[in-house]
Amino acid sequence: MTVNQLSIFLENRAGTLTKVLDLFKEAHIRIIASSIADTAQYGLLRIICVDPQRAYLELERAGVAVAFSDVFAVELDERPGQIAGVVRGLSEAEIGIVYMYSLFLHGKGLLFIRADKPEEAREVIRNTGLRCVPEKELPEWGS
Amino acid sequence: MIWNPNKECMSRDEMSALQGKRLHKIVEYVYHNVPFYRHKLQERDLTPDDIRTIEDIVKLPYTTKKDLRDNYPFGLQAAPQSEIIRIHASSGTTGNPTIVGYTRKDIGVWSECMARCLTAFGVGRDDIFSVAYGYGLFTGGLGAHNGVEMVGASVVPASTGNTEKHARLIRDLGITGIACTPSYALYLAETMEQIGITKDQIKLRVGAFGAEPWTEKMREEIEERLGLKGFNIYGLSEVMGPSVSYECQAQHGSHINEDHFYPEIINPVTLEPLPKGQSGELVFTTLTKEGMPVIRYRTRDLCSLMPGECSCGRTNVRMTPIAGRSDDMLIIRGINVFPSQVESVVLSMKEFAPRYLLVVDRINNLDTLEVQVELRQEYFTATFDTPAAIDELKKRLRDKLRSVLSINAQVQLKAPNAIERSQGKSVRVIDKRKLQ
Numbered sequence: 001m002t003v004n005q006l007s008i009f010l011e012n013r014a015g016t017l018t019k020v021l022d023l024f025k026e027a028h029i030r031i032i033a034s035s036i037a038d039t040a041q042y043g044l045l046r047i048i049c050v051d052p053q054r055a056y057l058e059l060e061r062a063g064v065a066v067a068f069s070d071v072f073a074v075e076l077d078e079r080p081g082q083i084a085g086v087v088r089g090l091s092e093a094e095i096g097i098v099y100m101y102s103l104f105l106h107g108k109g110l111l112f113i114r115a116d117k118p119e120e121a122r123e124v125i126r127n128t129g130l131r132c133v134p135e136k137e138l139p140e141w142g143s
Numbered sequence: 144m145i146w147n148p149n150k151e152c153m154s155r156d157e158m159s160a161l162q163g164k165r166l167h168k169i170v171e172y173v174y175h176n177v178p179f180y181r182h183k184l185q186e187r188d189l190t191p192d193d194i195r196t197i198e199d200i201v202k203l204p205y206t207t208k209k210d211l212r213d214n215y216p217f218g219l220q221a222a223p224q225s226e227i228i229r230i231h232a233s234s235g236t237t238g239n240p241t242i243v244g245y246t247r248k249d250i251g252v253w254s255e256c257m258a259r260c261l262t263a264f265g266v267g268r269d270d271i272f273s274v275a276y277g278y279g280l281f282t283g284g285l286g287a288h289n290g291v292e293m294v295g296a297s298v299v300p301a302s303t304g305n306t307e308k309h310a311r312l313i314r315d316l317g318i319t320g321i322a323c324t325p326s327y328a329l330y331l332a333e334t335m336e337q338i339g340i341t342k343d344q345i346k347l348r349v350g351a352f353g354a355e356p357w358t359e360k361m362r363e364e365i366e367e368r369l370g371l372k373g374f375n376i377y378g379l380s381e382v383m384g385p386s387v388s389y390e391c392q393a394q395h396g397s398h399i400n401e402d403h404f405y406p407e408i409i410n411p412v413t414l415e416p417l418p419k420g421q422s423g424e425l426v427f428t429t430l431t432k433e434g435m436p437v438i439r440y441r442t443r444d445l446c447s448l449m450p451g452e453c454s455c456g457r458t459n460v461r462m463t464p465i466a467g468r469s470d471d472m473l474i475i476r477g478i479n480v481f482p483s484q485v486e487s488v489v490l491s492m493k494e495f496a497p498r499y500l501l502v503v504d505r506i507n508n509l510d511t512l513e514v515q516v517e518l519r520q521e522y523f524t525a526t527f528d529t530p531a532a533i534d535e536l537k538k539r540l541r542d543k544l545r546s547v548l549s550i551n552a553q554v555q556l557k558a559p560n561a562i563e564r565s566q567g568k569s570v571r572v573i574d575k576r577k578l579q
Contacts, residue, residue, distance in 0.1 A: 007528035009518055011558050039530050042556055046528070063560045065523035098529055114528075 002070035002118060003135040004052040008045040009065035012038070020045065020064060027058045032138055033112060035101035046101070048073070048112060050139040069114060073133040074125055076102070076109035082130060083111055089124040090115060105142040146262035146294070147255070150402045151457045158458070162405055163196040165430035170194045170203070173436055176221040179214055180438060197405065200428060201416055205409075205439045208241070208470075211381060216242040222433045232280040233380040234479040234548070240280070243380050244434040250289065252431055253383055256400045257290020260389035263398070263455075264349050264374040266320050268295035275309060275323035275331070276354065276477065278302040281549075282384030283354050283477065287322040290386060296320065303327065306334045313347060314340050320349040322385075324477040325357035325365060325373070329508030332368035347371040353378065353385055354477035355510075356465050375464065381440055382427045388462055396449045396461030403431050406460065407439070408448055411469040422447040424469045425462065443470045471572065473503055475510045478550050482571045485514055485552075488543045494522045494536055498562050502555075504575040512552040514544060520559040 010016045037044040059066040096116040103110045115121035171191035173180040183204045227244040272291045276283025291298040301309045353376035378385035388397035408417045411424040425442045449461040473480045489499045496517040537554040544552045
């Protein structure tokens with residue numbers, strides 16, 4: 001089970017990130033987590049938010065290069081070693097991690113992973129005993 | 144020194160008579176051998192007999208780059224293929240390059256003209272001369288090469304690239320002359336400084352610089368850094384290649400080999416011929432060429448022909464430095480680049496919007512070309528959500544550009560609609576090089 005992440009192409013110059021974030025603000029869409037893959041010339045902004053469909057439409061209407069990507073939202077707690085367990089499991093199953101980033105709040109965490117073999121990755125994550133948070137739970141997650 | 148005083152120092156009357164005689168002959172030749180020219184003359188009710196003196200040239204129609212393209216590859220070739228001994232190609236405005244075939248006699252004329260240039264620069268049989276124009280389809284390398292052999296100097300076919308090795312050869316062999324683009328000369332100077340070769344370790348004294356516009360300021364800088372005297376050489380492959388015109392020791396304009404290449408200046412808008420001294424578009428008629436003669440070929444280069452005699456003793460007419468172009472052609476590292484070539488590549492990839500911007504600059508004395516393209520919103524999908532995927536897309540565009548343009552371009556990916564639209568004709572080129 002995966003959640004919808006918005007991937008956004010940003011040119012590497014002042015103001016491009018502000019413009020995108022302002023669109024979320026004006027549409028009253030809360031951002032839950034984000035990360036940026038940065039290069040010298042451009043960045044790829046990855047956003048997990050409430051109501052990603054509406055956010056997608058707003059961004060698209062504003063002319064932003066945006067795409068949906070499927071990522072796993074793996075739930076974590078405070079015990080050390082959980083991320084290592086997931087990563088080891090994927091690695092042993094020869095599943096590539098395209099990218100990952102995480103979020104911690106009040107002793108609970110979410111690990112967002114994009115894997116190159118999503119079907120097999122789901123099995124591996126399940127076998128680690130960790131839970132994937134479904135998209136409909138995300139808006140309330142952590143509260 | 145003058146290579147061929149018989150031709151370079153003729154009286155005006157003798158030159159005009161020779162040009163008239165040769166013009167009649169070449170018109171008769173193309174009339175019978177190139178259907179394109181025959182039709183054009185017939186449309187105007189002209190026969191070769193109407194062209195008797197050089198003044199009659201104004202009756203003839205112009206030939207353009209588009210005509211060359213429309214007749215790709217051999218439509219304007221006048222000699223049978225069995226007589227062609229070499230084929231060069233230059234950039235076309237779109238996909239097809241311009242193909243130029245040379246007969247054995249053409250290569251001989253070319254070498255002769257090149258020898259006149261080199262002799263005017265002071266190159267002789269005691270020189271070791273390095274040709275650092277690209278060898279290949281581009282006429283620069285082989286064209287200069289033949290001329291150096293003709294004057295009897297030792298030619299070093301260095302070509303472009305591997306600049307460090309070239310720099311060491313210049314020092315170790317005691318190379319005295321070099322032909323290259325002026326920007327490459329500066330790049331070479333820089334490379335020498337980087338690897339610790341100083342001016343007093345080298346023997347360079349003559350530079351033959353051309354294939355791109357340059358300025359007096361660049362000349363001073365090259366001369367200072369390489370310790371040589373730099374001379375301008377001009378040419379274009381549609382007419383022959385390098386050696387169409389050349390500076391003498393007086394360095395006041397470039398003498399045209401007008402017994403072979405007859406120059407005119409026209410108003411590029413009205414196409415009216417302009418009197419000597421006025422600036423306009425340079426037009427050439429090849430008076431002796433067999434492979435692919437051109438009649439009143441519009442070069443798109445803007446300059447003027449200089450009245451009066453030169454202190455060097457040559458009487459052949461001089462042209463001023465090229466002040467610009469009457470079309471949108473760019474010269475980048477000596478290679479002709481048309482924005483329409485880039486356009487055809489961008490349009491062939493669905494991931495990009497049909498808009499682009501070329502940014503040309505000169506960084507560390509090397510021309511740079513950046514092609515800015517816009518991602519197309521509807522083609523930005525999850526596939527592209529990693530830098531590796533985007534870089535792969537950029538690389539595909541870069542590779543296609545290299546195969547069409549023959550030079551490397553940097554690709555700058557822009558967000559959708561990020562390239563500014565302008566009212567009316569869009570700005571497709573920003574040339575930041577300071578040449579004036």
